[in-house]
Amino acid sequence: MSALSDQVVSIATLVYLLAMISHAVEYALGSSRVKTVAAPARELVGAAVGAGTMGGADSAGGAGPEGGAEGAATAATRAERTARRAEMAGRIAVAATALGAALHLVGLVTRGLAADRMPWGNMYEFVLTVSFIGVAAWLVVLVKVPSLRRLGLFLTLVMVLLVATAELVLYTPIVPLVPALNSYWFIVHVSTIVFASGLFLLGAVPAVAYLMRAGYEQGKRSFPYTLAKRLPAAAGLERFTFVLHAFAFPIFTFAVIAGAIWAEAAWGRPWGWDPKETWAFISWIVYAGYLHARATPSVKRNVAAWLAILGFLTVLMNLFGVNIFFEGLHSYGGL
Amino acid sequence: MTAVDDRPAAPAEAPRRRPNPVLALLRNSWRQLTSMRTALVLLFLLAVAAIPGSVLPQRGVNPEDVRDFFTAHPDLAPLLDRIGAFEAFSSVWFSAIYLLLFTSLIGCITPRLRDHIRALRAKPPAVPKRLKRLPQHAVVPAPAGGVAAIAETLRRRRWRVMVRGDEVSAEKGYLKETGNLIFHTSMVVVLVGVALGSWYGWHGNRLLVAGADHVFCNTRQQYAEAKLGPRVGDNLPRFCMQLDEFDARFLPTGQPSFYNAKVTVDEDGGAPRAEEFSVNSPLRLDGANVYLLGHGYAPVIRYTDRYGNSQTSAVPFLTNKDVGLTSEGLAAFPDANVNPDTGERNPDLQVAFDGLYLPTAPQQPPFNRSEHPTEENPLLGLVAYRGNLGLDAGIPGSVYQLDQRQVRNGRLTEIGSKELRMGESWTLDDGTKVEFLGTEPYVVLSVRYDPGATLLLVSSVGLVLGLMGSLFFRRRRIFVRVLPAGSGDGSGPPGGGSPTGGSSLVEVAGLPRTEHPGFAAEFAQLVSAIRGDERGGEAGAGSGAKSGTGARGGAE
Numbered sequence: 001m002s003a004l005s006d007q008v009v010s011i012a013t014l015v016y017l018l019a020m021i022s023h024a025v026e027y028a029l030g031s032s033r034v035k036t037v038a039a040p041a042r043e044l045v046g047a048a049v050g051a052g053t054m055g056g057a058d059s060a061g062g063a064g065p066e067g068g069a070e071g072a073a074t075a076a077t078r079a080e081r082t083a084r085r086a087e088m089a090g091r092i093a094v095a096a097t098a099l100g101a102a103l104h105l106v107g108l109v110t111r112g113l114a115a116d117r118m119p120w121g122n123m124y125e126f127v128l129t130v131s132f133i134g135v136a137a138w139l140v141v142l143v144k145v146p147s148l149r150r151l152g153l154f155l156t157l158v159m160v161l162l163v164a165t166a167e168l169v170l171y172t173p174i175v176p177l178v179p180a181l182n183s184y185w186f187i188v189h190v191s192t193i194v195f196a197s198g199l200f201l202l203g204a205v206p207a208v209a210y211l212m213r214a215g216y217e218q219g220k221r222s223f224p225y226t227l228a229k230r231l232p233a234a235a236g237l238e239r240f241t242f243v244l245h246a247f248a249f250p251i252f253t254f255a256v257i258a259g260a261i262w263a264e265a266a267w268g269r270p271w272g273w274d275p276k277e278t279w280a281f282i283s284w285i286v287y288a289g290y291l292h293a294r295a296t297p298s299v300k301r302n303v304a305a306w307l308a309i310l311g312f313l314t315v316l317m318n319l320f321g322v323n324i325f326f327e328g329l330h331s332y333g334g335l
Numbered sequence: 336m337t338a339v340d341d342r343p344a345a346p347a348e349a350p351r352r353r354p355n356p357v358l359a360l361l362r363n364s365w366r367q368l369t370s371m372r373t374a375l376v377l378l379f380l381l382a383v384a385a386i387p388g389s390v391l392p393q394r395g396v397n398p399e400d401v402r403d404f405f406t407a408h409p410d411l412a413p414l415l416d417r418i419g420a421f422e423a424f425s426s427v428w429f430s431a432i433y434l435l436l437f438t439s440l441i442g443c444i445t446p447r448l449r450d451h452i453r454a455l456r457a458k459p460p461a462v463p464k465r466l467k468r469l470p471q472h473a474v475v476p477a478p479a480g481g482v483a484a485i486a487e488t489l490r491r492r493r494w495r496v497m498v499r500g501d502e503v504s505a506e507k508g509y510l511k512e513t514g515n516l517i518f519h520t521s522m523v524v525v526l527v528g529v530a531l532g533s534w535y536g537w538h539g540n541r542l543l544v545a546g547a548d549h550v551f552c553n554t555r556q557q558y559a560e561a562k563l564g565p566r567v568g569d570n571l572p573r574f575c576m577q578l579d580e581f582d583a584r585f586l587p588t589g590q591p592s593f594y595n596a597k598v599t600v601d602e603d604g605g606a607p608r609a610e611e612f613s614v615n616s617p618l619r620l621d622g623a624n625v626y627l628l629g630h631g632y633a634p635v636i637r638y639t640d641r642y643g644n645s646q647t648s649a650v651p652f653l654t655n656k657d658v659g660l661t662s663e664g665l666a667a668f669p670d671a672n673v674n675p676d677t678g679e680r681n682p683d684l685q686v687a688f689d690g691l692y693l694p695t696a697p698q699q700p701p702f703n704r705s706e707h708p709t710e711e712n713p714l715l716g717l718v719a720y721r722g723n724l725g726l727d728a729g730i731p732g733s734v735y736q737l738d739q740r741q742v743r744n745g746r747l748t749e750i751g752s753k754e755l756r757m758g759e760s761w762t763l764d765d766g767t768k769v770e771f772l773g774t775e776p777y778v779v780l781s782v783r784y785d786p787g788a789t790l791l792l793v794s795s796v797g798l799v800l801g802l803m804g805s806l807f808f809r810r811r812r813i814f815v816r817v818l819p820a821g822s823g824d825g826s827g828p829p830g831g832g833s834p835t836g837g838s839s840l841v842e843v844a845g846l847p848r849t850e851h852p853g854f855a856a857e858f859a860q861l862v863s864a865i866r867g868d869e870r871g872g873e874a875g876a877g878s879g880a881k882s883g884t885g886a887r888g889g890a891e
């Protein structure tokens with residue numbers, strides 16, 4: 001069962017990779033029926049030429065002359081074909097993400113069955129679970145707001161990185177839990193932490209996208225901003241970022257409190273400034289800062305978005321950094 | 336979130352009762368700008384200030400690491416120590432930041448609390464003159480019941496409703512601010528709970544070896560390490576405890592899988608009673624909780640001196656934190672070789688054994704590391720010393736370690752070493768004998784009292800519930816004005832007649848007081864509920880309703 005789990009997770013990683021590539025292709029091809037009608041031919045051809053490379057959008061202006069030489073009619077049919085292909089790539093990407101998530105889940109469940117407990121006992125399992133929550137929440141979002149599909153490129157990139165890191169760097173064979181982890185509060189605490197972290201992961205995606213898109217909408221045309229050309233409008237991204245964080249923050253708060261209750265029973269004190277606890281505190285404060293910044297009219301939305309990203313970095317620090325750099329009571333996380 | 340504040344022009348809002356709108360505005364801006372920004376900066380500072388505490392070793396978390404740090408960085412460490420870097424979370428700078436933040440917090444919530452209580456008591460404000468300027472607006476035929484019916488519809492949907500003549504004002508979502516205030520207030524209460532705990536709480540750590548010889552009673556002197564809050568008196572709650580049995584089970588890999596401690600406790604002179612506790616389920620006594628933090632072995636060593644007198648010691652050996660529970664300790668016999676006839680004590684004939692205990696020794700030497708935490712092949716390595724242990728000199732020494740200074744200056748000499756199995760004995764060069772009789776388990780206990788704990792728990796619940804209220808509720812207002820028959824536009828002065836029947840129109844407007852993306856949809860639903868669409872609105876539904884639900888979708 002344990003070997004099966006490992007294999008399924010490896011396959012899931014490859015499927016995420018496929019999803020990422022498809023998203024990249026969709027991105028590069030561009031889509032949008034709007035353009036087939038309105039946009040100048042030059043840009044369309046440019047987009048077509050750029051297909052296949054991830055930075056395709058950059059080359060938009062390059063192929064001008066040829067585009068102009070061909071008739072507008074051919075350009076239009078070509079554009080339509082390109083759009084169809086982009087749409088196709090997008091659908092493949094979503095299907096692959098869903099398949100990857102399904103495999104991911106199978107990997108987690110078999111791991112849990114093999115260990116005869118919840119698969120949250122060490123860092124490998126922890127990262128796998130957090131990333132699964134992220135992708136599952138993403139799929140829910142996609143069903144509700146299909147127009148956000150293009151963010152999938154960023155999301156699948158994060159997924160590939162996280163799951164591959166888990167497999168290559170963090171992998172640990174199955175062992176049962178040490179007695180300190182044998183508690184109901186462990187399940188409550190870890191499941192909510194995992195859930196909130198997954199949502200924070202997902203929340204960081206539109207935050208980054210917002211910053212890029214907002215820059216693009218203000219007319220910036222240098223490197224990272226050009227990537228945002230085909231993203232949804234900045235205001236929507238910003239609100240989406242907020243909704244995710246507003247949802248995740250109370251869960252995270254609850255998780256930290258559950259951790260304190262458990263720590264009281266296990267170690268005799270609810271809070272002891274152990275490195276994990278300290279970084280959870282830091283994350284909590286940064287996200288509280290995000291919510292404050294967003295609620296303060298005089299603070300620019302850019303600042304708030306940066307705080308959200310900073311928050312996610314602190315979450316990552318807690319997931320990886322604390323286990324690697326510091327020794328603390330939480331060191332059962334084990335590398 | 337404060338959509339209203341983002342929108343500079345929400346002029347249609349009813350005039351506040353405050354005497355001077357300029358002052359009110361100033362006050363409002365001060366609150367919004369200064370405090371929120373200050374709070375933001377302080378929050379950020381607090382996050383940054385927490386980092387050193389996780390990077391540098393902390394005395395409260397791991398004092399040995401701090402000692403190691405001093406050894407590794409003899410120049411840097413004292414400097415860092417002076418700025419409190421090893422007690423970062425009680426340092427001046429950290430405290431300054433959070434005290435400032437909490438001052439700002441209290442300064443922020445007090446006026447909001449007052450305003451909110453006022454708002455809760457107040458009626459929804461009067462209908463503004465020009466409803467058209469509100470983000471949501473519609474003109475529809477009036478329902479059969481007129482104003483009363485509209486008010487009833489809104490009330491049924493849990494709006495707070497105020498009817499003034501032909502006008503209805505309604506407001507909803509007060510729980511948002513209530514939640515927000517509960518959340519922020521809870522944070523202050525959390526701090527109070529922490530403060531209570533540190534003033535009136537105390538805790539101590541100690542090792543407890545199994546057996547009736549090692550009963551422990553709760554007094555200050557009984558703790559190796561104790562920390563008492565400044566307001567704790569000398570009298571700790573009275574109880575005594577004896578460890579009867581300790582059960583630890585391990586996997587083949589050596590990883591622990593189960594712990595259980597059986598004890599006999601008597602509290603404050605009461606009858607002794609049996610109790611059990613474990614990791615994750617502490618023993619809760621009256622006025623103190625006992626937590627199981629660790630365990631180990633105390634080898635039982637008997638030494639028979641030149642005069643044939645025997646003494647037995649069961650000193651807990653400290654574990655190396657390795658999987659196999661390799662343990663080190665010291666069995667000292669300062670009272671050895673006292674002449675029983677004369678009572679004369681020869682300080683140079685004291686004896687001590689530096690020991691290394693391996694619960695599961697390897698089959699082959701070197702015997703320096705245990706392979707498993709259970710006692711499958713127990714082996715005790717002893718190094719014998721004779722001479723002056725230096726205990727009388729008043730030099731503070733550790734019970735668990737030999738005073739190496741005595742060895743260095745020649746007052747204490749090493750006289751050989753040997754590995755003993757359980758039951759074996761070793762006769763030293765002077766004919767005295769040491770025996771390894773067996774081991775007793777010991778547990779590491781933390782005994783604590785935290786009077787702030789309940790408060791912390793209660794305020795945490797407030798924290799989460801308040802936060803949810805604050806984030807998930809939305810404050811918004813609805814205004815309705817029944818227009819006299821024939822007047823198709825809402826800007827005219829409200830008619831004073833009594834409008835009934837289908838010939839009149841109602842003007843409905845909505846104002847989200849906080850960001851609310853779904854407000855347009857909610858408004859549209861409300862409007863159709865008001866005109867009575869759901870239950871097949873009566874006569875007037877079809878007639879002059881060309882204007883329809885002209886919701887200006889402008890909210891978001």
Ligand code: HEM
Pocket residue numbers: 285287288291292295336337370371372374378436437439440441443444515519522802805806
């Ligand atoms: C101890 C530090 C603080 C923390 C951790 C904290 C946390 C939070 C959080 C998480 C929210 C989001 C809930 C929501 O948006 O409704 C919030 C909202 C809010 N906080 Fe704080 N806060 C702190 C201090 C302060 C201070 C000092 C002020 C006053 C200047 C303040 C004023 C507000 C206001 C007005 C809101 C509501 C924003 C809105 O919804 O319009 N907070 N706070």
